[in-house]
Structures are given as C-alpha cells and as structure tokens.
Amino acid sequence: MNSSSTALRFVSRKCMSTASCCSEWRAVRRAAVEKPRMIDLLWMIPLMVLLMAVKAFFAGSEIALVSSDKIRLRHRASQGDSKAAAVLKVERRPELSLATTLVGTNISIVALTTLGTILMVRFFGEQGELWAILIFSPIFLIFTEVVPKSIFQQNADRIAPLVVTPLRTFMFIIFPVVYGFALLARTAARLVGGKGMRHVSMTREMVRAVLDQADTAGDVSSLTWNRLRKAFQLADVTVGEVMIPLAEMTTINKRDATASAIALACGKGHFRIPVYDDEAGGITGVVALNVWKLLQPGIAETPLESLIHEAEFVVAQQPVYELLPILKQREDRMAIVLDEFGSAIGMVTLEDIQEEVLGDFVGVGYNIPGYVHRTKHGIKALDGGIYELDGRVPISHVNDLLAVNLPSKEAHTIGGFVTAELRHLPAVDETVDAGGYRFRIVDSAGHFVRTVRAEPI
Structure with missing residues (x-):
C-alpha cells in the first residue's frame, strides 16, 4: 500500500x-502572438521600407545605366566630369554592372519577402503567407520596380552619374560574387553562340545627336555643322531631287560633227554632253571633252562617234549615296536619269551631289561668257515665317526647312509637289495646303512652276 x-x-x-x-x-x-505586434511593427516596417529603397535603387540604376546617352557622357567626360567618366568606365564591362544590380536586387527582394511573410504569419497565423502575397506583391512591384525605373529612365543622363559611385562601391564589396556571375553569363552566352560586345558601332541617330550637341555647345562653326548635317541628309535624298531636268539639259545629236560639240562646250561651258539618237529614241551616250582632248591636233576632224562612250543609267528614286561611289569611278562623272518607261528625264553629275553638302561652288566653265550657273537652292526668307522657294528646291530641303513631312513619292521638287496635289496644270495664285503651310504659286512659265511661296496657316 x-x-x-x-x-x-x-x-x-x-x-x-x-x-x-x-x-x-x-x-x-x-x-508571442499578441504582445509582439507593436514591437514587430516598430522594427520590421522601417527595415522593410529601407530594403524597398535599396531594391528601387538597384532596379533604377540598371535602367539608368542602359538608357543614359553615351554621346553626352563622353562629351561631359572630355570636359573633365569625373562622374561621367566613371559611368563610361562601368559601361565598358556591362556584364559586371548588370550582375551587380541583379545581385543587389535579388538580395533585397529575398529579404523583403522573408520579412513580409514573417510579419503576416505573426498577424494571421497559417493564412499569413497568402496575405503576404496579396498585400506585398503589388506594393513591391509598384514602388520598387515600376516607379523607380520610370523615374530613372526619364532622367537617365542626370541620375546615372549620381548612382555610379555607390554602385561601384557595392560592386567592390561583393566583387567575387559579381565576377563569378559575370563569368558564368559569358560562358553560357558562348555555349549558345553569343558574343560579347566589346565595340558598339554608332548609329546615324547617335551621330546626329553628336552634331546637335556640338552645335548647341558651339564646338564647331555653323558652316561646318551645316555641311555635316547635310552629309547625313544624303541618305534621305534621291537622284530625282538633285538631277538637272531634261528641259534644261544641253545635248547633241549623234550624227553631228565633233566641231559642233567643241563649239557647244566652249560656248556654254558644258564639257560633258549627253548624246541622243533619233533612231534609238533617246539618249544613248555621253561625250566628255576635257582640256587634254581639246588640245589634241585634229580633234575637230575626229568622228564624234569615236568620242562617245556608254552612259550610266539610273532611276529617279535611287538614293544619291548609292550613286556617289559609281560616279567617282566614271570618267564623265555623270549619269542619265530614266523614268519608269525607260525614257530620259534628266541627268545628275558628281558636282550636283557634292553641292548638296558643300553648297554651290565654282567649277569649270564659270569664266566662259555663255555659261549660266544653275542655282538649285533658291530659298528666300521673308517676314512672318514666309519663304519664297524656287520650284526646283527638293522636297527633302523643304521638309527640313519648314519642319514638315511632305510626301515625295509622286514628285521630287516643291514645284512638282504642288502640281501633283493640284492634279492639273498649275496657274499663278493657286494654292495647296499641307503640313500647316499654304503653298501658293507665285510665278510659272508655261507648264513649269518657277516660284512657290510657303505661308504658315
């Protein structure tokens, strides 16, 4: 018991x-469930806000480095801006900067997710994980991704130099990790056939940005800047815009004597003369009479056909930059322009293309009494934003001058554009409205528009 x-x-x-x-x-x-709520709020929420700021910094820095204007940064670096130079130095190894931002972003998001889940579990128990997803996912997405990336991208040129120092500091701290990720990325890229971009070529838009910046900063003279700008505009200029129309061409018959060609050359200063054949129904070749040929004994008695060589034929829609190297290789430096039916509508010379960049310049024949220089860029500025335009001014020049976008499919000149829009033979004082301007015919000669006045509407 x-x-x-x-x-x-x-x-x-x-x-x-x-x-x-x-x-x-x-x-x-x-x-633990009831009392620590206030304590949790006092340290968890400020820590989460701090981590959100860190996450936003890395996400925004990534887009700022990618979106920053490298041309402007190079200019600032050349002026002694050390931060701009630092951005360019970081951009030389984009895989390292990308790995740095990704590591920082992932560390922040993992810490944020962990703290958010713990906090919600303290409040809602087993349902805490679901509440953490519903509450924190949109908050993290908006305030650590969408908003900072939008702000940093819109102000990339100003923000990139500001964030590069802390970003490089973080890169130095975790360099082994960053370098490992970068090496892994390069290896994976090579396995799938990718190649690292060591040298990035400059696009036309980037070069144009350099020209605009140089003009604003006053680094180049206005004449040089204007010539460079026109050089890049050659990509948008067609043969039809710079050609000499058939009505203004000086030609010679295939059956004429060489003496007639010499008289024509000495009288009008045209030493490259297109040759037409009545039987062939058009221009078949070119006679090029240079000084050395004219000095040859008995040149006047030489048959003209022996001096004729085959012409280069092009279409009006061909870009002049494609024709430029072809003309440089030819002795006559000229080409005959054909329409869609194969008939000659004009001619273009190497000098015509060069004058698009350099402006009108004096060439052979200017001291000959019978020579009349053809000025193609007749633009006269009047008061009130009004311009008087020669009917032969190319549409691309008008678009550049007036900041408009007139179509150039049916016509190559402003006179041709007005005629095409009217759909009938033009008359003085007839108007066409386009691009915020009223184009009025001021002068015409027969069927040809001589002068057009552009008036803002």
Whole structure:
C-alpha cells in the first residue's frame, strides 16, 4: 500500500507539473502572438521600407545605366566630369554592372519577402503567407520596380552619374560574387553562340545627336555643322531631287560633227554632253571633252562617234549615296536619269551631289561668257515665317526647312509637289495646303512652276 500511494502521489505531482507547463507554454504563445505586434511593427516596417529603397535603387540604376546617352557622357567626360567618366568606365564591362544590380536586387527582394511573410504569419497565423502575397506583391512591384525605373529612365543622363559611385562601391564589396556571375553569363552566352560586345558601332541617330550637341555647345562653326548635317541628309535624298531636268539639259545629236560639240562646250561651258539618237529614241551616250582632248591636233576632224562612250543609267528614286561611289569611278562623272518607261528625264553629275553638302561652288566653265550657273537652292526668307522657294528646291530641303513631312513619292521638287496635289496644270495664285503651310504659286512659265511661296496657316 505504501508503495502504491507513493507512486500515485508522484504521478499526481507529475501531471500537475505537466499541466502547469502546458498552461505556461500556451501563455507564452499567446504573448508571442499578441504582445509582439507593436514591437514587430516598430522594427520590421522601417527595415522593410529601407530594403524597398535599396531594391528601387538597384532596379533604377540598371535602367539608368542602359538608357543614359553615351554621346553626352563622353562629351561631359572630355570636359573633365569625373562622374561621367566613371559611368563610361562601368559601361565598358556591362556584364559586371548588370550582375551587380541583379545581385543587389535579388538580395533585397529575398529579404523583403522573408520579412513580409514573417510579419503576416505573426498577424494571421497559417493564412499569413497568402496575405503576404496579396498585400506585398503589388506594393513591391509598384514602388520598387515600376516607379523607380520610370523615374530613372526619364532622367537617365542626370541620375546615372549620381548612382555610379555607390554602385561601384557595392560592386567592390561583393566583387567575387559579381565576377563569378559575370563569368558564368559569358560562358553560357558562348555555349549558345553569343558574343560579347566589346565595340558598339554608332548609329546615324547617335551621330546626329553628336552634331546637335556640338552645335548647341558651339564646338564647331555653323558652316561646318551645316555641311555635316547635310552629309547625313544624303541618305534621305534621291537622284530625282538633285538631277538637272531634261528641259534644261544641253545635248547633241549623234550624227553631228565633233566641231559642233567643241563649239557647244566652249560656248556654254558644258564639257560633258549627253548624246541622243533619233533612231534609238533617246539618249544613248555621253561625250566628255576635257582640256587634254581639246588640245589634241585634229580633234575637230575626229568622228564624234569615236568620242562617245556608254552612259550610266539610273532611276529617279535611287538614293544619291548609292550613286556617289559609281560616279567617282566614271570618267564623265555623270549619269542619265530614266523614268519608269525607260525614257530620259534628266541627268545628275558628281558636282550636283557634292553641292548638296558643300553648297554651290565654282567649277569649270564659270569664266566662259555663255555659261549660266544653275542655282538649285533658291530659298528666300521673308517676314512672318514666309519663304519664297524656287520650284526646283527638293522636297527633302523643304521638309527640313519648314519642319514638315511632305510626301515625295509622286514628285521630287516643291514645284512638282504642288502640281501633283493640284492634279492639273498649275496657274499663278493657286494654292495647296499641307503640313500647316499654304503653298501658293507665285510665278510659272508655261507648264513649269518657277516660284512657290510657303505661308504658315
């Protein structure tokens, strides 16, 4: 009996001790759920805000480095801006900068997700993970991705030099990790056939940005800047815009004597003369009479056909930059322009293309009394934003002058554009409205528009 009662008393005390412990544990759990709420808010939320700022910094820095204008940064670096030079130095190894921003972004997002989940579990128990997804996902997306990337991209040139120093500091701290990721990325790219971009070619838009910046900064003279700008505009200029129309060409018949060609050359100053053949129904070749040929004894008695060589034929829609190297290789430096039916409508010379960049310049024949220089760029500025334009001014020049976008499919000159829009033979004082301007015919000669006045509407 004594041993049994002793055992019962021990078991009773043990149960009472266990019940007390269970009760104390439940109290501790209640305290952990209820009391730490304010404590959690006091340290978790500020920490999460800080991590969100870090995440936004890395996400925005990535887009700022990519979107920054490298041309402007090079200009600023050449002026002694050390931060701009630092941005360019970082951009020389884009895989390192990308790995740095990705590491920083991932560390921040993992920490944010962990803290957010813990906080929601404290509040909502088993449903905390679901609440963490519903509450924090849109917050993190908006305030650490969309908003900072939008701001940094819109102000990339100003922000990139500001963020490069802390970014390089972080890169130095975790350099082994960053270098490892960069090496892994390069290796993976090579396995799938990719190649690292060590040298990035400059696009036309980038070069134009350099020209605009140089003009604004006053680094080049206005004449030089204008010539460079026109050189890049050659890509948009067609042969039809610079050609000499058939009505203004000086030609000679294939059956004429060489003496007639010499007289024509000496009288009008044209030493490259297109040759037409009545039987062939058009221009078939070119006679090029240079000084050395004219000095040859008996040149006047030489048959003209022996001096004729085959012409280069092009279409009016061909870009002049494609024709330029062809003309440089030809002795006559000229080509005959054909329409869609194969009939000659004009001619273009190497000098015509060069004058698109350099402006009108004096060439062979200017001292000959019978020579009349053909000025193709007749533009006269009047008061009130009004311009008087020669009917032969190319449409591309008008678009550049007036900041408009007149179509050039049916015509190559402003006179041709007005005629095409009217759909009938033009008359003085007739108008065409396009691009915010009213184009009025001021002068015409027969079927040809001589002068057009552009007036803002």
